Amino acid sequence: MWHGDYLFLLRNLILKDFRTRYRNMSLGVFWSLVNPLVMMAVLTFVFTKIFANPMHKFPVFVLCGIVPFTFFSQAWASGTTSIIENAQLIKRVPVPREALPIANVLGSAIHLFIQVGLLLAIALAFRTGINWYWLWLPALWMCELVFVCGCALVCGALNVYVRDMRYVVESACTVLFWVVPIFYDISVVPAKYAEIYQYNPIAALVLALRTILLEAKAPRGPLLIKLFFVSFSMFVLGWAVFRRLRRRFYDYL
Amino acid sequence: MEVIQFASVTKTFSLHSERMLMRGYLSRLLKRGNSGRFVALKNISFSIPQGQTVGVVGLNGAGKSTLLSLVVGLCPPDEGTVTVNGRVAALLQLGAGFHPDLTGAENVYMNAALLGLSAKKTAQAFDSIVEFSGVGQFIQEPLRTYSSGMYVRLAFAVAVHVEPDILIVDEVLSVGDQAFQQKCTNKILEFKQQGKTLLFVSHSAHAVQDLCERALWLDHGELVMDGDAGEVVSAYEGQGRLSVGKGRP
Numbered sequence: 001m002w003h004g005d006y007l008f009l010l011r012n013l014i015l016k017d018f019r020t021r022y023r024n025m026s027l028g029v030f031w032s033l034v035n036p037l038v039m040m041a042v043l044t045f046v047f048t049k050i051f052a053n054p055m056h057k058f059p060v061f062v063l064c065g066i067v068p069f070t071f072f073s074q075a076w077a078s079g080t081t082s083i084i085e086n087a088q089l090i091k092r093v094p095v096p097r098e099a100l101p102i103a104n105v106l107g108s109a110i111h112l113f114i115q116v117g118l119l120l121a122i123a124l125a126f127r128t129g130i131n132w133y134w135l136w137l138p139a140l141w142m143c144e145l146v147f148v149c150g151c152a153l154v155c156g157a158l159n160v161y162v163r164d165m166r167y168v169v170e171s172a173c174t175v176l177f178w179v180v181p182i183f184y185d186i187s188v189v190p191a192k193y194a195e196i197y198q199y200n201p202i203a204a205l206v207l208a209l210r211t212i213l214l215e216a217k218a219p220r221g222p223l224l225i226k227l228f229f230v231s232f233s234m235f236v237l238g239w240a241v242f243r244r245l246r247r248r249f250y251d252y253l
Numbered sequence: 254m255e256v257i258q259f260a261s262v263t264k265t266f267s268l269h270s271e272r273m274l275m276r277g278y279l280s281r282l283l284k285r286g287n288s289g290r291f292v293a294l295k296n297i298s299f300s301i302p303q304g305q306t307v308g309v310v311g312l313n314g315a316g317k318s319t320l321l322s323l324v325v326g327l328c329p330p331d332e333g334t335v336t337v338n339g340r341v342a343a344l345l346q347l348g349a350g351f352h353p354d355l356t357g358a359e360n361v362y363m364n365a366a367l368l369g370l371s372a373k374k375t376a377q378a379f380d381s382i383v384e385f386s387g388v389g390q391f392i393q394e395p396l397r398t399y400s401s402g403m404y405v406r407l408a409f410a411v412a413v414h415v416e417p418d419i420l421i422v423d424e425v426l427s428v429g430d431q432a433f434q435q436k437c438t439n440k441i442l443e444f445k446q447q448g449k450t451l452l453f454v455s456h457s458a459h460a461v462q463d464l465c466e467r468a469l470w471l472d473h474g475e476l477v478m479d480g481d482a483g484e485v486v487s488a489y490e491g492q493g494r495l496s497v498g499k500g501r502p
Contacts, residue, residue: 002326002369003340003369004366004367004368004369004370004371005366005369005370005371005372007372008366008370008371008372008375009366009367011366011372012362012363012366012367013363013366015359015363016350016352016355016359016363019354019355019359020352020354020355023354023355024354088349088350089349089350089367090327091322091327092327092343092349093325093327093349093350093367093368094325094326094327095367247328247329248328249328250322250327250328251266251267251328
């Protein structure tokens with residue numbers, strides 16, 4: 001029913017999201033640098049000064065956890081409310097509905113790019129050096145984007161029918177902060193649980209990032225396979241659920 | 254060629270569909286059944302050939318908006334089929350996606366993308382859109398600085414540049430000053446002359462009579478009458494007077 005220019009639409013939705021978020025702030029995009037830096041400083045203080053910790057280069061170590069986690073939780077939460085917040089569009093324009101959560105996630109990804117830059121800069125400042133395995137990084141971040149899009153499609157669609165979805169997502173993110181190895185190393189997790197960790201793409205991404213940045217090694221194959229598999233399955237699931245639920249968006253908004 | 258075709262279309266809405274929380278949802282799931290559905294359109298069939306100007310009349314809640322949203326493709330019907338051939342532009346979409354913090358120009362691009370214009374077409378039409386809207390230098394200012402008249406003018410300017418095959422016009426034309434209203438009416442007549450299909454929705458029976466050759470009369474979701482605009486409008490007005498008369502003691 002909608003014969004438009006999909007890329008032009010996505011670009012405009014992303015730009016709108018980005019502009020409206022920053023136009024009235026004095027510090028603008030610097031906020032996406034301030035937030036992870038503050039988190040890094042606090043966690044480094046707590047886990048080196050209060051609780052002793054054997055990890056070297058702890059700020060880099062912890063930032064490898066903070067950057068994927070903050071992007072995921074922020075993009076997931078805002079993707080979940082994207083359909084409801086655009087109710088006026090759904091009620092008036094036959095625009096492809098899945099463009100809304102996807103544009104929302106991609107809009108948040110602009111911060112992710114800035115934060116990844118920050119992570120790499122801090123890593124270099126701690127003399128980790130550049131290695132060939134850095135070439136893996138774009139593919140790894142791509143997986144996270146795909147995974148978040150899947151989550152946003154499912155929860156964004158469900159949120160239309162069940163308005164407390166937002167709170168479910170917020171609680172899930174709080175839990176996730178503890179079950180993703182952000183401030184602790186996977187080696188301290190008992191072996192039988194460590195296996196399960198790898199099925200969480202966010203945890204898998206954190207582990208792969210540390211292997212590349214801190215150990216200068218190639219991320220392990222089985223870990224990567226799980227990361228790719230779970231991320232893309234989530235996207236396919238999200239797409240399927242969304243297509244099923246979107247028929248009645250108009251009635252419920 | 255038929256551009257709009259409704260075949261035994263029924264559309265219902267759930268009565269408890271707003272703001273449902275988990276609790277309500279669960280209890281509904283447990284109870285089963287779709288108790289309390291509101292029938293917005295009941296077994297409607299009609300077809301509109303290309304180039305015809307059709308008015309839709311009816312009281313509030315008669316199903317006019319639902320009919321439009323089906324034509325635009327915002328929601329699927331529960332039963333029957335809706336077939337629409339060609340690009341639809343609806344003035345009920347006026348200013349869709351407008352954001353007060355974005356400049357006029359940014360909003361034009363956003364709105365054009367939503368209405369289905371390509372990047373190239375939008376760039377080509379941009380100057381003409383700005384000129385038609387008459388907002389002038391304000392195009393680089395945030396939308397929140399606009400007067401309500403300027404807002405509507407800008408929105409209308411984008412809508413008419415979408416080059417639709419089917420134009421849906423509703424009450425929006427009552428905004429703006431005399432000069433702009435004249436401009437809008439001219440634009441609509443121009444569409445008509447180009448052989449485009451027009452669907453005109455109004456409470457005002459006179460406007461329908463002036464502009465349309467054919468009219469549909471909806472009442473409580475049913476198609477009461479479909480025919481020559483003059484006849485339908487006089488029947489509709491007669492009925493209106495009758496029901497007002499009945500209401501008196």
